[in-house]
Amino acid sequence: MANEAVKYVWEGAIPLQIHLHKSDVASHPAPPPALVLAPRIGYLPLLIPHIKPYFKDSLPPGEDSIWFDYKGVPLKWYIPTGVLFDLLCAEPERPWNLTIHFRGYPSNILIPCEGEDFVKWNFVNSLKEAQYIINGNCKNVMNMSQSDQEDLWTSVMNGDLDAYTKLSPKLKMATIEDDFSRKASLSSPQSRQGATEMDVAGQVKTARVPVRLYVRSINQDFENLEDVPEIDTWDDISYLNRPFEFLREEGKCFTLRNAIESLLPEFIGDKAQTSGEERSKDDDTEEADGLLREMGEIKLARIQGIEMKLEIPFSWVVNNLMNPEFYLHISVLVKAPQR
Amino acid sequence: MNSGREVIDGRLTVEGFSVAARAFADKWKTHNQSLPPWSWVPLINRTLLLSNQQEEGYLSLENILILSSLEESTEDESLNVATECSEKEEPVDHTILVQNQENEAHYYDFHIVYSASYKVPVLYFRGYCSGGQPLSLDVIKKDLPSCSVSLLLQSKWTFITQEEHPYLNRPWFKLHPCGTEDWIKLLSQSSISAGCQMPVELYLVSWFSVVGQVVGLRIPLEMLN
Numbered sequence: 001m002a003n004e005a006v007k008y009v010w011e012g013a014i015p016l017q018i019h020l021h022k023s024d025v026a027s028h029p030a031p032p033p034a035l036v037l038a039p040r041i042g043y044l045p046l047l048i049p050h051i052k053p054y055f056k057d058s059l060p061p062g063e064d065s066i067w068f069d070y071k072g073v074p075l076k077w078y079i080p081t082g083v084l085f086d087l088l089c090a091e092p093e094r095p096w097n098l099t100i101h102f103r104g105y106p107s108n109i110l111i112p113c114e115g116e117d118f119v120k121w122n123f124v125n126s127l128k129e130a131q132y133i134i135n136g137n138c139k140n141v142m143n144m145s146q147s148d149q150e151d152l153w154t155s156v157m158n159g160d161l162d163a164y165t166k167l168s169p170k171l172k173m174a175t176i177e178d179d180f181s182r183k184a185s186l187s188s189p190q191s192r193q194g195a196t197e198m199d200v201a202g203q204v205k206t207a208r209v210p211v212r213l214y215v216r217s218i219n220q221d222f223e224n225l226e227d228v229p230e231i232d233t234w235d236d237i238s239y240l241n242r243p244f245e246f247l248r249e250e251g252k253c254f255t256l257r258n259a260i261e262s263l264l265p266e267f268i269g270d271k272a273q274t275s276g277e278e279r280s281k282d283d284d285t286e287e288a289d290g291l292l293r294e295m296g297e298i299k300l301a302r303i304q305g306i307e308m309k310l311e312i313p314f315s316w317v318v319n320n321l322m323n324p325e326f327y328l329h330i331s332v333l334v335k336a337p338q339r
Numbered sequence: 340m341n342s343g344r345e346v347i348d349g350r351l352t353v354e355g356f357s358v359a360a361r362a363f364a365d366k367w368k369t370h371n372q373s374l375p376p377w378s379w380v381p382l383i384n385r386t387l388l389l390s391n392q393q394e395e396g397y398l399s400l401e402n403i404l405i406l407s408s409l410e411e412s413t414e415d416e417s418l419n420v421a422t423e424c425s426e427k428e429e430p431v432d433h434t435i436l437v438q439n440q441e442n443e444a445h446y447y448d449f450h451i452v453y454s455a456s457y458k459v460p461v462l463y464f465r466g467y468c469s470g471g472q473p474l475s476l477d478v479i480k481k482d483l484p485s486c487s488v489s490l491l492l493q494s495k496w497t498f499i500t501q502e503e504h505p506y507l508n509r510p511w512f513k514l515h516p517c518g519t520e521d522w523i524k525l526l527s528q529s530s531i532s533a534g535c536q537m538p539v540e541l542y543l544v545s546w547f548s549v550v551g552q553v554v555g556l557r558i559p560l561e562m563l564n
Contacts, residue, residue: 109510133456233508241455241505
């Protein structure tokens with residue numbers, strides 16, 4: 001039985017207002033924008049069958065190669081829609097105004113997407129990578145039958161949490177656990193899937209968590225999110241596809257802040273880990289406020305559209321807010337360190 | 340605790356990769372003078388102003404001019420590579436310069452990037468014309484040694500996919516060796532039976548001796564010492 005938080009994640013959606021790019025308009029008058037509700041855990045190309053009917057009569061003749069942009073920035077279709085929204089709209093825009101193109105695919109910037117298979121392939125590969133990180137190998141994904149893999153993907157495409165919950169135990173993903181989640185699961189009847197792997201995982205000293213961090217760095221301080229300048233290009237964003245690693249130890253628990261800071265050592269300056277050591281943090285970041293200011297500051301961390309309190313236990317965040325491919329996507333806004 | 344100096348289970352730590360990369364680049368420069376040297380590109384992130392204490396980066400070999408021979412010709416399966424003339428080195432010409440079918444020059448960039456998820460190196464590459472237009476995989480395959488390509492692509496060890504470069508926000512081709520840690524382990528066995536663990540400095544040399552062949556870049560045997 002899925003818990004409340006996971007249901008919330010699967011039901012999350014972004015209202016989109018999709019405008020046809022003027023160079024693709026071959027009709028008069030130009031068609032009105034299409035209104036679509038996009039699942040947060042889904043991907044933009046999956047919406048195309050819902051959007052295209054609105055515009056098909058307006059398109060010039062020829063073959064379609066469909067892509068989206070937000071204020072001129074071509075959207076990376078392999079990033080879940082919710083993550084794109086959290087990252088590109090500092091101040092959430094509702095509905096989110098996007099432009100759709102049917103021609104002129106920017107293949108020097110975007111990898112091709114020629115249909116649902118491309119999106120599925122991207123999902124399965126992310127799943128394999130996540131499993132490799134969590135379990136140390138991806139044999140369970142590889143050994144899944146073709147039809148199970150299909151069904152798993154279909155459940156994600158359709159936002160069908162019940163179907164997904166029935167299938168995902170076949171992945172035998174080890175649970176991500178530290179002291180907090182261990183105590184929490186002892187006191188609640190709810191159990192995570194992957195229990196069979198727990199013994200194996202428990203013997204592993206170093207645990208790894210799949211994380212994708214999208215970092216926007218702003219040089220000046222700001223009062224409101226509306227004051228945050230817009231993104232012109234993806235070069236304004238640092239993408240870190242790097243697992244969070246920690247030692248399983250008695251009494252040890254990590255906050256979201258610990259996890260983000262260990263992935264961005266620039267933000268804790270001199271207290272950065274020594275080389276060769278696992279990135280486990282148990283110290284307080286309360287000291288020397290002045291030092292913090294010099295080093296840079298995490299202004300905002302968004303996961304599934306939620307502005308997270310950084311002191312939340314990280315294991316709770318991962319287990320409840322991860323995407324269906326077992327990755328935790330975090331959009332972070334930081335104020336750059338002053339020199 | 341792995342200090343990063345050892346190869347364990349066929350995998351590398353990020354520190355080990357930095358060490359192995361520099362060792363590889365040095366050996367290449369010494370033993371492989373028919374090709375330009377690899378350079379180390381540090382990851383000093385534009386948006387994260389303070390540089391990392393541990394320097395992370397990737398290896399880059401760019402602007403390699405490839406002129407493929409016509410199908411009937413040479414028995415020699417290695418790539419016909421011409422060097423770029425630079426002020427520093429004299430051009431060393433080992434090749435039969437035959438224009439490819441399209442009658443234009445194809446250039447290639449190769450990057451060796453560390454994967455934190457899989458803890459192994461990954462080869463990224465791209466091809467382009469002199470005008471800068473990217474080459475499709477079909478065109479690229481014609482430039483690569485046909486025998487090696489079909490063998491390796493059909494094996495379970497490697498396949499080529501088009502993905503975004505982890506740092507450059509552009510589409511590149513990636514050679515994703517599924518079994519890297521397994522065949523590195525096999526290569527390590529021979530060192531172990533000789534009484535020593537594979538030192539991390541040799542990791543990339545061993546790795547490239549296999550992977551390089553897919554893209555037609557041979558390394559001389561001396562590099563493996």
